Amino acid sequence: MTTTDAGGAAPFTAETFQNQFLGAGADMVDAVVTVAAAADPGAGGAATSMSKDRAEVVVVDCSGSMGSGRKIEAAKAAASAAVDVIEDGVAFAIIAGDHEAKLLWPTDGRSFGTASLADRDAARAAIGQLEAAGGTAIGTWLDLARRLFSSTGAEARHAILLTDGRNEHQTPYELTAAIEACRGLFQCDCRGVGVDWEVEELRSISTALLGTVDIVADPDELAADFRAMIASSQARSLPSVSLRLWAPQGAVVESLRQVAPEVVDLTATATSSGPLARDFLLGGWSPGETRDYHMRIKVTPGGVGEEMLAGRVSLVLSDGTIATQALIKATWTDDAELSTRMDRHVAHYTGQEELANAIQEGVAAAKAGDQKTATVKLGRAVQLAAESGHEDTMRLLREVVDVENAESGTVRLKAGAEKAAEMTLDTRSTRTVRLGKPEAAAEPAAPAEPAEPPEGGQPETGA
Numbered sequence: 001m002t003t004t005d006a007g008g009a010a011p012f013t014a015e016t017f018q019n020q021f022l023g024a025g026a027d028m029v030d031a032v033v034t035v036a037a038a039a040d041p042g043a044g045g046a047a048t049s050m051s052k053d054r055a056e057v058v059v060v061d062c063s064g065s066m067g068s069g070r071k072i073e074a075a076k077a078a079a080s081a082a083v084d085v086i087e088d089g090v091a092f093a094i095i096a097g098d099h100e101a102k103l104l105w106p107t108d109g110r111s112f113g114t115a116s117l118a119d120r121d122a123a124r125a126a127i128g129q130l131e132a133a134g135g136t137a138i139g140t141w142l143d144l145a146r147r148l149f150s151s152t153g154a155e156a157r158h159a160i161l162l163t164d165g166r167n168e169h170q171t172p173y174e175l176t177a178a179i180e181a182c183r184g185l186f187q188c189d190c191r192g193v194g195v196d197w198e199v200e201e202l203r204s205i206s207t208a209l210l211g212t213v214d215i216v217a218d219p220d221e222l223a224a225d226f227r228a229m230i231a232s233s234q235a236r237s238l239p240s241v242s243l244r245l246w247a248p249q250g251a252v253v254e255s256l257r258q259v260a261p262e263v264v265d266l267t268a269t270a271t272s273s274g275p276l277a278r279d280f281l282l283g284g285w286s287p288g289e290t291r292d293y294h295m296r297i298k299v300t301p302g303g304v305g306e307e308m309l310a311g312r313v314s315l316v317l318s319d320g321t322i323a324t325q326a327l328i329k330a331t332w333t334d335d336a337e338l339s340t341r342m343d344r345h346v347a348h349y350t351g352q353e354e355l356a357n358a359i360q361e362g363v364a365a366a367k368a369g370d371q372k373t374a375t376v377k378l379g380r381a382v383q384l385a386a387e388s389g390h391e392d393t394m395r396l397l398r399e400v401v402d403v404e405n406a407e408s409g410t411v412r413l414k415a416g417a418e419k420a421a422e423m424t425l426d427t428r429s430t431r432t433v434r435l436g437k438p439e440a441a442a443e444p445a446a447p448a449e450p451a452e453p454p455e456g457g458q459p460e461t462g463a
Contacts, residue, residue: 014326017345067132074219098134139178157186236284359429383409
């Protein structure tokens, strides 16, 4: 583990897990980097101090379909519950969405109200007037949220987006453009109520905006879920940080994914921070929070005995300070025992990523009527869930398939499996189980650490 800090206790730590030994001619380096925030938010000074400057936006679908099955009444109760638990002094606003977006509250020309007795009462009164009518154009809802957040200097910006339907009154391009315009401006948790919305549609929003996606099949559970989302947002009291990945000249970052607590593909979100470095925004953190990231870097192979720095991960604070670093190394060897040994963290999270993909592909195949592919994919998911001890996912899988042999992945699709069960499995497919540190004895002895080049410099190679 390599860490640095800006003075005092480190606000973040980073630790690398990998087998750095590659066979002759091999060019792919895999590593898992575990990043942990300090339990004491003040440890890193002002850049990681508790953020009290927050803004919350609640987006409520009020399209015509929300008028069925108690959904609009449950949505109103949930929005009111969210207002109740927003901390005093926090800026907040309510958006009503159908085929267009309307600022439901505040109504006095302000972009945001302030959580207080008077403003909460006024917001709840406005929410109580919501009626279900019109269509669904989710991109317009995001556009209005973006305009609101752009008007505030709040450090922490968070939205909740609730819908019960598909984005039927916009083109896919319009929704994608709206999502991209919001990227990096605020975080957004998405919820689908009922079973008539598209998981991939909401997942595209939550992934780009560093939030979560889930199904609330029973409208009566919405209020508790909204309270939990606000509480989780308020717990993320550390300002947003970025992961900076430096790779040597000629190297290609094949992928960078968050793999715990859930799988989020960050590969396409990078922005350049120098000729050889890219930044990936990670969003806000809670004190003591830990996340794992899996990265694959394709490098130019070295000769047997040569060693190189294949990558350097830096956590960059909101003021530009580099809080901590972790090194990713590569050493070429003709010792097959060393080069074929897979680090257990890399193996575990590679399996977790495959598990998520197998579930999503299996559910998609079942939805398309391709029972053969669905059976194969969900069978593989059962096998992977059993191997990794992912009991929550196994429980959800058993709602969709009958498991004959978990070890071999032998399953049968359940006749008449409920759509809600399939959607729940799909939305929660990205949740992972973490792996603890390996025993020291299980790791191969590492050679001397290579000299660390400056940012943008060349790695040193040599025997």
